[in-house]
Amino acid sequence: MIPASFDYVEAASAEAAIAALTEHGDEAKLMAGGHSLIPLMRFRLATPAVVVDISRLSGLSYVRDGGDHLAIGALTRHCDVETSDMVRSQAGLLAHVAGQVGDPQVRHRGTIGGSLAHGDPASDLPAALLALGGSVVARGPGGERVIPAAELFTGFLETALAPDELLTEVRVPKVPDARWSFQKFNRRAQDWAIVGVAACGNGAGTGVALINMGQTPMVAAAVQSALASGASAADAAARAAEGTEPPDDLNGDAEYRTHLAQVLVGRALAEMA
Amino acid sequence: MTVIGTPLKRKEDPKLLTGEGKYVDDIHAVGELWMGMVRSTMAHATIDGVDTSAAAGMPGVHAVYTGAQLMDMGLWAAPLPCAWPVTPDMVNPPHYPVATGEVHHVGEIIAVVLADTRARAADAAEQVEVSYGPLPAVASIAEARTDGAKAHSELASNKSYTWALVPDPAALDAAFAAATHHVTAEFTQQRLIPVPMEPRGVLAVPGVAGGDVTIYSSSQVPHFLKILLAATTGISESKIRAVAPAVGGGFGAKLNINPDESLALVLANKLGRPVRWTETRSEAAFSTHQGRGQLQRIELAADADGKLLGVRVHLDADMGAYMMLVTPGVPLLGSFLYTGVYDVPAFGFTCDGWFTNMTPTDAYRGAGRPEASYAIERAMDILAGKVGVGPDEIRRRNYLAGGEKFENLAVPSTLVFDSGHYGPSLDLALDKAGYGDLRAEQARRRAAGDSKQLGIGLCTYVEICGLAPSRALGGLGFGSGGWEHAVVRLLPTGKAEVVSGSTPHGQGHETSWSMIVADKLGIDPADVTVLHSDTAISPLGLDTYGSRSLAVGGVAISMACDKVIDKARLIAAHQMEANPEDLEFAEGAFTVKGSPDKTMPIQAIAFGAFLAHNLPDGMEPNLQEQMTFDPSNFAFPFGTHVAVVEVDETTGQVDLLRYVAVDDCGNQINPLIVEGQIHGGIVQGVAQALWEDAAWDADGNLRNPSLLDYLVPSAAEMPSFETAFTVTPSPANPLGVKGVGEAGTIGSAAAVINAVCDALSPHGITDIEMPATPRRVWKAIQEAKQ
Amino acid sequence: MQVDMTVNGQDRSADVEARTLLVYYLRDAVGLTGTNVGCDTSSCGACTVLLNGESVKSCTILAAQVRGADVTTIEGLADGTALHPMQQAFMECHGLQCGYCTPGMVLAATSLLADNPRPTEAEVREGLEGNLCRCTGYHNIVKAVLHTAEHDAAFWQARASKSGVTA
Structure with a gap:
C-alpha cells in the first residue's frame, strides 16, 4: 500500500518543527526515521495532512x-x-x-x-x-x-x-556497574515481544518494566516494591502481572501473558543475581 | 560427457543476482491503467448499493465499474473455471471475477477502479461506498457441517460433494473387527497462506491492430491461462498470448485462473489500453487462494504386533467460498497416500467438500499429500505407543515389501508404486541423526527433570508426483491431460535450443534442461538455450505443478534428444557414406565403428541440415524434433525425516534443534538444485507445524493477513539441515527420475509434530494441534498436569 | 516535489509526490526494478537497499527524506560484469531460487558483513532476521554469507575498517 497524500514540510530546526506543529495542530505528524509512522500510513491507519520531517536534524x-x-x-x-x-x-x-x-x-x-x-x-x-x-x-x-x-x-x-x-x-x-537483564519472548526474531521484561539496578533499587502487558509500556510496580521490601526473587516474580491488563491476541491471552511475565521476570532477576 | 549428476551452477543466477530478472511488476506498457479493487469487507452479505460517484471524480481516474455494470457489459462467456469436477453431482456455484447480488468472502471484488497510477487506483478504490445487507457467515468447517448458516444463500446445503475410495468395504470392516489395536485420531490441517515472495500481478496489453491481447502474469500455468481465459471470455484462443516472465515463487498459489487476470484481459480488450494490477501482500490473503483447510479423521486397525490390518480415513475439506481451478481435487490428491509406505491389506477413504465464507482453497506445496503423510505418520506414532514399541520399529514392521527394494508394486489404494526401498532410508536417517545418542540424551533430561525436554520425531513418507498419466487423470475427472511437450533443435552454428512446456518459477529449469540436452547431445550446457513460459514461443505445454517438471517435461526433452540423434545419424551416415547402424554416437560425434578417424560432430551435422545441400532424399532440411511425453505411471519419491526439537516446558516454546532429511527422488540431474528444493520444502512444512496459521474469526474475518501477524519464519528460526540421499530409479521413465519439489514439505510437518509429542509424552500428551505455538504447548502441559 | 539523490553513483532527479516511498522512487522514477516489494509491513526485506552504505528497507522511507543521500541498489553492486563477492557466493552456494528476495537478501548480507566481517552461523541467521525467503529454507543463503566471509576475508575486513567498525 501507498500512503494517502499529504503535504511535506521539512523542518530545518527543532524550532521550525515546533512552529509547524503549532501551525497545523492535529493535522500534522512528526516523522523521524518513519519506522513507526510509515507502516501506519501505508495502511492508511494514519492519514496526516501534513508530515513534518525532522529526520535530517x-x-x-x-x-x-x-x-x-x-x-x-x-x-x-x-x-x-x-x-x-x-x-x-x-x-x-x-x-x-x-x-x-x-x-x-x-x-x-x-x-x-x-x-x-x-x-x-x-x-x-x-x-x-x-x-x-x-x-x-x-x-x-x-x-x-x-x-x-x-x-x-x-x-x-x-x-x-x-x-x-x-x-x-x-x-x-549512568549505571556502569549495574546488573541488568532483558528478556524478550517472541515467536520470530523480528517480531515484537509477546511479553518482554527489562530490568536494571539503578540508584533507587531495581527497576523492572514490562512489554506488552497493557495499554502502555509499564513498570512492574508490584515486583519493584516486593524487591524493595526484601522479598525473594521468586516471590517478587510471582507478582509480575499485578496491576497489568494483558492483551488477548493471536499469540497470547491474559492467562498466558500473566504466566510469561512471571517466568520472564523470574529469569531476569535470576540473571541479575 | 557426463553433466547429469553434477552440481552445475545455475544459469538463471547472474540475471537474478543483478536485478535483471523482470517480474510482472517490472514490465510496463505505454498508456497502462492500474486496477484498484474494491473488495468486500463482509464475509457474507447482499450488496445493496455501490456508490462510485466520489471515486469517479478523483484525479487520474479513468473509469469505475461495479460488478453489475461489468456483468451487463457481457464480458464473460462463462464463470471462472474449475477444471476438476470430482463427482458428476458436485455442487459448483458460478464464480465470476466480480460479485453481483451477494458476496461470499471478505476480499471478493465488488467494483474495479481504473486509474493512471498505482497510488491513484488505491486512493479511488478507497472512496467507493458499498452498502451491505449482512448475512450469517460460515467461518469454519465445523459450522459448514451443521448447515445452520449457508455459505451461499441459494444452496440447499454447504456440502459440495462426497467422494469415496473404498475398494473393498467388507474387507475393511473385517480388518477392523479382527484388530487387536485400534487408533482413532483427528487432526486439523489449518489453512495456510502460500506467500510466494513475489506477490501475484498481471498486465494485459492489447495489440495495436485490435483483437490481440498479451497477458503477462505471475503464473505457474500460462498455458492453462491462455486456454481457460479464452474459454471463459469468448476471446479466441488464437488471439491470446500468455507470458509468465520471471516468476517469484509459486508453491501452488500461482496455479490458478484468477479474477484479476480475467478482469485485466477483458478490460484491456474493451478499453484498448493496457490494464494492470499487482496485489499487495495483505491483499493477497484474499486475492490469492489459500492452502490446506481440512479436518482429518484417521483410524488404524493393527494386530497384536502392530502390523497394520486396515486404514480408514474421512476428510472434511474446506473449499472456501468457491471452487477454483483444482479446489475440489486437492484433498483427493492425498487420498492414495493415507496408507503411506506401509503394507495395508484394507483401505477406505471418504471426503466431503464444504463451502465456507472464506478465501477459496486450492493447491499449496504438496497439495493433499502433506496432509495425508501427516495423518498416517502421526497415527503410526500413536500406534507405536499402544503397541509399546519405538516409532522406528512400528515402521519397520509395516514397510511395503518388508523394507526391501521393489518395483511396480500394487497398493490397496489402487495405485502401483513405481519403485521403493524404504528400509535403507530409515537406517541412513537414524544413523545420520545419531538416534541412539539422541534417545540417551532424552532419557537423561527426563531423569533430571530438565525444564527443556528433547523430542525426536520421525516421518517416513511417500508421495505422488510426475503428474501424470493422462488416462489416470481422466479416471479422476481432471479436466486436462498430464503430458508435456518439448522441442529440441540444433541451430546452424551448432548451438541447441530447447522449447519446453514446463513453466519454471524458481526451480532452475534452464539449468537442468541444459544439462539433459548437453548430456544427450554431447555438447556444452552453455551452448543450450531454453525457451519457455510464453505461449507464442512455447505453444504446447501443461506447465509446472505437482513436482511434474522433470519426470514429465524433462523426460520429454530427453526423448526429443533421442529423436534428434536418430535423425542426425541418418544425415551423418549419408554424408559419411556409411551404414547408419555402423555409426556410434558418443561425446557429441558420430564415428564409424572400427574407423575412429571417420567422425562427424553433431555441430557439423546441424550445419549440414541447415545447408540442406546433401541430405538423404526426402528428408526435411532441419535438425529439430519434438516430443510429447505422457508417462505410463506416476512417480513415487520417498524418504525419512528426523526432527529434533527442544520444548521449554516453562513457556511452551519449541525450538527446532536439528533436522535430518534422507530423500530418494530417483536419479538426480543436478544435486545442487535437488538439495535446494529439499531445504525450502522442509521450511514450509516446519512452518505449518510451528508458525503459520491463517486465523479466521467467527465472522469470517482474517485476523492476520499481513506478514506482521502471519508468521513466515526467517533464517533466525531455522537450523542448518542435514541432508542425504538414497537413489532408487523410477522404472516409469527413461531417465529414472521422480521429482523433488514437494518432498521436503511432505515429510516435515509430521516429523516436527511427532517430535513435539515425543517430548511431551511423559505428560500423557499424544497430540498438539498445528501450529504448535508456545501458548498451545504450554496450555496442553497445564491441562495434562491437572 | 523534486527529489534528488545519488543512486549507484549516478545523480538522479525526479519530480514525485511527497508520499512516494523510496522503493517506488527507485522502481518507477529511476527505472531500477531490481529492488522488489514483497510486503506492506516492513517485514520481508525484499526492498532492502544500502543507504549511505547501510541496509535499510526502502518501503519504509519516503524518498523525500533521503534527498541528497547515496543509495546502492542491487544493480549497483557488481563491478561491471564482475559480480560482487556476495553475489558470487550466492551463485556458488545456490543461495537463490526464484530470485525475488535475492536483491534484498544480498544487500542485507553485504551490510551484515560490513558490520561484522567474521560472523558465526548464529550471527548470520540473526543478522538476516529481517529478510524472508520462501524458496531456499535459508540453508544455502547462510552458507553463502559464511562462504564469502571466509573466502573474501580481506575484502570484508577492508570494508569494515572503511566504515570505522572493527571486528
Whole structure:
C-alpha cells in the first residue's frame, strides 16, 4: 500500500518543527526515521495532512555525558545507541535493547526518540527507559521540560507529549556497574515481544518494566516494591502481572501473558543475581 | 560427457543476482491503467448499493465499474473455471471475477477502479461506498457441517460433494473387527497462506491492430491461462498470448485462473489500453487462494504386533467460498497416500467438500499429500505407543515389501508404486541423526527433570508426483491431460535450443534442461538455450505443478534428444557414406565403428541440415524434433525425516534443534538444485507445524493477513539441515527420475509434530494441534498436569 | 516535489509526490526494478537497499527524506560484469531460487558483513532476521554469507575498517 497524500514540510530546526506543529495542530505528524509512522500510513491507519520531517536534524543525533546521566539525542538511531561505547559502558541495558529492536534494517533507520514518542506498549525501548528510571526532554513553544519515564506513557499509543511538543533528548542515569537483564519472548526474531521484561539496578533499587502487558509500556510496580521490601526473587516474580491488563491476541491471552511475565521476570532477576 | 549428476551452477543466477530478472511488476506498457479493487469487507452479505460517484471524480481516474455494470457489459462467456469436477453431482456455484447480488468472502471484488497510477487506483478504490445487507457467515468447517448458516444463500446445503475410495468395504470392516489395536485420531490441517515472495500481478496489453491481447502474469500455468481465459471470455484462443516472465515463487498459489487476470484481459480488450494490477501482500490473503483447510479423521486397525490390518480415513475439506481451478481435487490428491509406505491389506477413504465464507482453497506445496503423510505418520506414532514399541520399529514392521527394494508394486489404494526401498532410508536417517545418542540424551533430561525436554520425531513418507498419466487423470475427472511437450533443435552454428512446456518459477529449469540436452547431445550446457513460459514461443505445454517438471517435461526433452540423434545419424551416415547402424554416437560425434578417424560432430551435422545441400532424399532440411511425453505411471519419491526439537516446558516454546532429511527422488540431474528444493520444502512444512496459521474469526474475518501477524519464519528460526540421499530409479521413465519439489514439505510437518509429542509424552500428551505455538504447548502441559 | 539523490553513483532527479516511498522512487522514477516489494509491513526485506552504505528497507522511507543521500541498489553492486563477492557466493552456494528476495537478501548480507566481517552461523541467521525467503529454507543463503566471509576475508575486513567498525 501507498500512503494517502499529504503535504511535506521539512523542518530545518527543532524550532521550525515546533512552529509547524503549532501551525497545523492535529493535522500534522512528526516523522523521524518513519519506522513507526510509515507502516501506519501505508495502511492508511494514519492519514496526516501534513508530515513534518525532522529526520535530517543531525543536531539531535548524539550521545553525551550529562554528568550523572547520559544524554542521547532523540534522533540517534537504534544502531548508534547499540554500538555507542558510552551507552554500552554506562547503560548497558539500553545499548542491548536498542540492538533488539526490529531487525538490522530497522535499526539503521529507526530512532530512539521516535520509538519512545510512539508509546507502543509492545516495543522494547520504552521498557528499557522505565527500568533505567530515565526521562525525556520535550521542547515546545514555551520552552523545554523534562518528563520522567514513569509519566511519559499515558495511554495506548499516547504520551504526555503535547501536540506541539518535540521530544529532543533521552536521559538515562549512568549505571556502569549495574546488573541488568532483558528478556524478550517472541515467536520470530523480528517480531515484537509477546511479553518482554527489562530490568536494571539503578540508584533507587531495581527497576523492572514490562512489554506488552497493557495499554502502555509499564513498570512492574508490584515486583519493584516486593524487591524493595526484601522479598525473594521468586516471590517478587510471582507478582509480575499485578496491576497489568494483558492483551488477548493471536499469540497470547491474559492467562498466558500473566504466566510469561512471571517466568520472564523470574529469569531476569535470576540473571541479575 | 557426463553433466547429469553434477552440481552445475545455475544459469538463471547472474540475471537474478543483478536485478535483471523482470517480474510482472517490472514490465510496463505505454498508456497502462492500474486496477484498484474494491473488495468486500463482509464475509457474507447482499450488496445493496455501490456508490462510485466520489471515486469517479478523483484525479487520474479513468473509469469505475461495479460488478453489475461489468456483468451487463457481457464480458464473460462463462464463470471462472474449475477444471476438476470430482463427482458428476458436485455442487459448483458460478464464480465470476466480480460479485453481483451477494458476496461470499471478505476480499471478493465488488467494483474495479481504473486509474493512471498505482497510488491513484488505491486512493479511488478507497472512496467507493458499498452498502451491505449482512448475512450469517460460515467461518469454519465445523459450522459448514451443521448447515445452520449457508455459505451461499441459494444452496440447499454447504456440502459440495462426497467422494469415496473404498475398494473393498467388507474387507475393511473385517480388518477392523479382527484388530487387536485400534487408533482413532483427528487432526486439523489449518489453512495456510502460500506467500510466494513475489506477490501475484498481471498486465494485459492489447495489440495495436485490435483483437490481440498479451497477458503477462505471475503464473505457474500460462498455458492453462491462455486456454481457460479464452474459454471463459469468448476471446479466441488464437488471439491470446500468455507470458509468465520471471516468476517469484509459486508453491501452488500461482496455479490458478484468477479474477484479476480475467478482469485485466477483458478490460484491456474493451478499453484498448493496457490494464494492470499487482496485489499487495495483505491483499493477497484474499486475492490469492489459500492452502490446506481440512479436518482429518484417521483410524488404524493393527494386530497384536502392530502390523497394520486396515486404514480408514474421512476428510472434511474446506473449499472456501468457491471452487477454483483444482479446489475440489486437492484433498483427493492425498487420498492414495493415507496408507503411506506401509503394507495395508484394507483401505477406505471418504471426503466431503464444504463451502465456507472464506478465501477459496486450492493447491499449496504438496497439495493433499502433506496432509495425508501427516495423518498416517502421526497415527503410526500413536500406534507405536499402544503397541509399546519405538516409532522406528512400528515402521519397520509395516514397510511395503518388508523394507526391501521393489518395483511396480500394487497398493490397496489402487495405485502401483513405481519403485521403493524404504528400509535403507530409515537406517541412513537414524544413523545420520545419531538416534541412539539422541534417545540417551532424552532419557537423561527426563531423569533430571530438565525444564527443556528433547523430542525426536520421525516421518517416513511417500508421495505422488510426475503428474501424470493422462488416462489416470481422466479416471479422476481432471479436466486436462498430464503430458508435456518439448522441442529440441540444433541451430546452424551448432548451438541447441530447447522449447519446453514446463513453466519454471524458481526451480532452475534452464539449468537442468541444459544439462539433459548437453548430456544427450554431447555438447556444452552453455551452448543450450531454453525457451519457455510464453505461449507464442512455447505453444504446447501443461506447465509446472505437482513436482511434474522433470519426470514429465524433462523426460520429454530427453526423448526429443533421442529423436534428434536418430535423425542426425541418418544425415551423418549419408554424408559419411556409411551404414547408419555402423555409426556410434558418443561425446557429441558420430564415428564409424572400427574407423575412429571417420567422425562427424553433431555441430557439423546441424550445419549440414541447415545447408540442406546433401541430405538423404526426402528428408526435411532441419535438425529439430519434438516430443510429447505422457508417462505410463506416476512417480513415487520417498524418504525419512528426523526432527529434533527442544520444548521449554516453562513457556511452551519449541525450538527446532536439528533436522535430518534422507530423500530418494530417483536419479538426480543436478544435486545442487535437488538439495535446494529439499531445504525450502522442509521450511514450509516446519512452518505449518510451528508458525503459520491463517486465523479466521467467527465472522469470517482474517485476523492476520499481513506478514506482521502471519508468521513466515526467517533464517533466525531455522537450523542448518542435514541432508542425504538414497537413489532408487523410477522404472516409469527413461531417465529414472521422480521429482523433488514437494518432498521436503511432505515429510516435515509430521516429523516436527511427532517430535513435539515425543517430548511431551511423559505428560500423557499424544497430540498438539498445528501450529504448535508456545501458548498451545504450554496450555496442553497445564491441562495434562491437572 | 523534486527529489534528488545519488543512486549507484549516478545523480538522479525526479519530480514525485511527497508520499512516494523510496522503493517506488527507485522502481518507477529511476527505472531500477531490481529492488522488489514483497510486503506492506516492513517485514520481508525484499526492498532492502544500502543507504549511505547501510541496509535499510526502502518501503519504509519516503524518498523525500533521503534527498541528497547515496543509495546502492542491487544493480549497483557488481563491478561491471564482475559480480560482487556476495553475489558470487550466492551463485556458488545456490543461495537463490526464484530470485525475488535475492536483491534484498544480498544487500542485507553485504551490510551484515560490513558490520561484522567474521560472523558465526548464529550471527548470520540473526543478522538476516529481517529478510524472508520462501524458496531456499535459508540453508544455502547462510552458507553463502559464511562462504564469502571466509573466502573474501580481506575484502570484508577492508570494508569494515572503511566504515570505522572493527571486528
